[in-house]
Amino acid sequence: MDFTSMLLFSFASIVFIFLFRFLLKLFSSTGRKLPLPPGTLGWPYIGETFQLYSQNPNVFFASKVRRYGSIFKTHILGCPCVMISSPEAAKFVLVKGARLFKPTFPASKERMLGKQAIFFHQGDYHNKLRKLVLRAFMPEAIKNIVSDIESIAKDSIQSWEGRLINTFQEMKTYTFNVALLSIFGKDEVLYREDLKRCYYILEKGYNSMPINLPGTLFHKSMKARKELAQILGKILSTRRQMKLDHNDLLGSFMGDKEGLTDEQIADNIIGVIFAARDTTASVLTWILKYLGENPSVLQAVTEEQEAIIRSKEECGEEKFLSWADTKRMPITSRVIQETLRVASILSFTFREAVEDVEYDGYLIPKGWKVLPLFRNIHHNPEIFPDPEKFDPSRFEVAPKPNTFMPFGNGTHSCPGNELAKLEVLVLLHHLTTKYRWTVVGTNSGIQYGPFALPQNGLPIRLTQRS
Ligand code: HEM
DSSP states (O other): OOHHHHHHHHHHHHHHHHHHHHHHHHBOTTSOBOOOOSBOOOBTTTBTHHHHHTSOHHHHHHHHHHHHOSEEEEEETTEEEEEEOSHHHHHIIIIITGGGEEEOOOHHHHHHHOTTSGGGOOHHHHHHHHHHHHHHHSHHHHGGGHHHHHHHHHHHHHHHBTSEEEHHHHHHHHHHHHHHHHHHGGGHHHHHHHHHHHHHHHHHTTTSOOOOSTTSHHHHHHHHHHHHHHHHHHHHHHHHHHTOOOOSHHHHHHTOTTOOOHHHHHHHHHHHHHHHHHHHHHHHHHHHHHHHHOHHHHHHHHHHHHHHHHHHHHHTOOSSOOHHHHTTOHHHHHHHHHHHHHHOSSOBOOEEESSOEEETTEEEOTTOEEEEBHHHHHTOTTTSSSTTSOOGGGGGSOOOTTSOOTTOOGGGSOTTHHHHHHHHHHHHHHHHHHEEEEEOSOOOOEEESSSEEEGGGOEEEEEEOO
């Protein structure tokens, strides 16, 4: 073989190998070329971001589902995405095929919350954190703080009396204080004001441009985050000196035998406050709106709560609510469930395919984002008839599996769901039995940022019941 032939042969071999690899990538192991899900990717880079954010995001999702069905592709914030809105597909992504999809967040959010926070991880580190978090939030643990939550609820409600309040802002203070109680136990009052000051600056940067230059919101936020970590460092060293066992989240983190670093503990405490506060405050705000609009439901909840007060008086039990009392509130619990469904405050979540995945005859390419659309499932008329109607009685029958996921599903599902329900029940007990409220101003709009909320955070005036 002369030199030219050798060169040609090598070139042909290289082309063949490239072609072979390309074809191998194109065709699945079964030999079929899998299509991408239906849908459009919009403009280069910006994709369909504008269409999504220029309107109520749920209108965007619903119109896509109507056009393409329960699985479709789009392109949002610089990323190709597959959106899914059937219970089976959501179960596949979050539970059955969970190892094929990792959680994913913008890098700026990771920097703010802390890279070591539970949300961003898979595998062993995630499992270990999850055990520690669940230990602090399982019914056995939170049973002991019912009366402390009750004191926080009573103080909050009393401070609203006779004032024009922004419901969401006030609920955020309540849920922040309960989150601190669950993290630091009764010691929380010692650190409440400092932690609050820093956390409130930190949160202002969540949705800001991630430009870390002096004067920017992001920069102020990162400074506040540093200060938060320092305060947490001081709390840790005080606890280490005291050498006492604590039943709260911090105690659970510090008690881990293999040991978490101070940084890991700080990232996860900030992460839990983030996960616990606005979510629960949004739900409470929606509940007040729905109860206000549905007097017969409010009446039924009030009667259920009054019956608990009466039965405690008759038995000569102490006046504080107990864990057992909160299990005797089926009507109020259904109001919470229905609010979680209608409002679906976490409309969707994000995952990223860690490899090429075949689902339902479609290819979900590696690196693409996958969004299970909880809200679309909760508003599917075939699953929940007349879905826009607020009707707690629909939960008298348990929903079908994987159709009701306000707290997610699978390995990353919400470990704080029992605490969230408990703090809502306790607040509603005192609110409905002693007070009534009227909405001030327009009552119909919804704002998104990032959770859906009644317009202007639902301004209300609270008065004692006559
Ligand atoms: C009504 C209020 C709440 C709602 C609707 C809610 C909803 C959710 C959802 C849907 C997820 C899963 C997200 C995903 O799969 O990507 C989640 C995760 C999480 N939630 Fe909640 N949550 C609430 C309250 C709380 C509270 C009170 C806490 C803590 C005390 C909490 C702590 C967490 C944590 C730590 C995670 C991450 C779990 C993991 O990645 O393994 N949440 N929440």
